[in-house]
Amino acid sequence: MKLSPFKIALVILCISSMPLQATGLDSNQLRSGLSENNFSSTLAALSSDKSDDNKFWYWLNLARLQQANGDFTASIQSFEAAYAILDEYENRATISLQNIGAFIGSTLISKGSESYYGKGYERTLMHTLNALNYMMLSDFEGAAVEMRRMEQRQEFWLKESEAKIKEASEEKEKARRQGSDITRIPTNYSLAAMLEDQDVRALTNNYQDPFSYTLSSIIMDISGQSAASGNAGEISLKRALALNPDVSKAFVQLPISSPLQNNKMEVTIIVLSGEAPALKIEKIRFPIFHAAQYTSIDLPSYSLPINDINMATITTDQLHLQPPRLLKTDLMAYKTLKDELSGELAKSVVRATTKAIAAKQVSDHFGNLGGFVASLLFDVGSSYSDSGFRNWEVMPNSGYISKFEAIKSSTVTVKLDNNRESFVLPSDKKGILVLITYLTPDNIRIDHVSY
Secondary structure (H helix, E strand, C coil), X not given: CCCCHHHHHHHHHHHHCCCCCCCCCCHHHHHHCCCHHHHHHHHHHHHHCCCCCCCHHHHHHHHHHHHHCCCHHHHHHHHHHHHHHHXXXXXXXXXXXXXXHHHHCCCCCCHHHCCCCCCHHHHHHHHHHHHXXXXXXXXXXXXXXXXHHHHHHHHHHHHHHHHHHHHHHHHHHHHHHCCCCCCCCCCCCCCCCHHHCHHHHXXXXXXXXXXXXXXXXXXXXXXXXXHHHCCHHHHHHHHHHXXXXXXXXXXXXXXXXXXXXXXXXEEEEEEXXXXXXXXXXXXXXXXXXXCCCCCEEEEEEECCCECCCCCEEEECCCCEECCCEEEEHHXXXXXXXXXXXXXXXXXXXXXXXXXXXXXXXXXXXXXXXHHHHHHHHXXXXXXXXXXXXXXXXXCCCEEEEEEEEEECCCEEEEEECCEEEXXXXXXXXXXXXXXEEEEECCEEEEEEEEC
């Protein structure tokens, strides 16, 4: 029995859109709902809608909003849910790292059909941010454990990256045999210029950040575990300095001549600001071979970070500091994309070629109109699927750290662009940790813990 072009196209559309799942809050709704007036309802909506609770990114987004709300215990639980999803993936993938694409979810239909298990910088930073949860609960030992887990997680990312490189090479060869040139980044790709940015190219890798290692050195020092762990704090600080020499500016002492030397205390201020680039899939018209009537490739891309600050300034009676920006999530995202683009381009060309061949077969049997409709519906179906392909959209885009000496009971003022926040230091503590979360200009939260 012969099927009409309409019925064939309908089948194609159904297959293409199968991965689509209902989403409570889409990316734009989530990122635009962080102002003071909207934050509570955004958090409530994300918490109550469990339609995406099998997704890695869902728990990361929820954990970050709970942390920004000061609910550190709930945030820990959400991070643990994300860990469980990633652990299950990594345990499966360990069995066959030679075929990592099978676990990533590579498909002949759509990039959006893949299951997203994060990138190296996300896997690192989820432990770093969870360490902050433990710190705010005065559990410095738990925070130290998280930083060790952070480094252990990187070991698997290295293995996965090596497997991806091999897979990319195989996909390139497959595309070459099909007559496709995938050696050039399409000129109409929105991030083509950004991937060649000097700051992106200067990054050592796409998963180690100086913010995490600087924080690790501070945690190890406060918890008293550095010496017992083979000077782990000193090692972390050396790694941070190797990644960014500006780390040295994060540590400041009072002038020796200060008459109040005996009344000083340690102050560590951590500022998390903005939301990192949100993942999206970009459709690009791309010539593949002469038989294709309507083709496009799908490449991962990013929207710009939002709600970030340009500078943080800290002042006391004795000091005026500008803590360095040690976390640059946007650059790490672009670095990851640059490292993986050749493989992504190869797979996208294979997907597009496969769909074009299918459309050509429909065209041969039912004419040009049938082939065009089939091609168009392939793109419509994959577009539906692409809408569910998301990353950790509310992770902080910037992180600043400053550890300095100050006089007990004195006032510390932090200026974040045009916003000024002040607080008084305790009079009877050795030190204090202050976490400042800047979600939007009208939604800034300060949490602290003393020791």
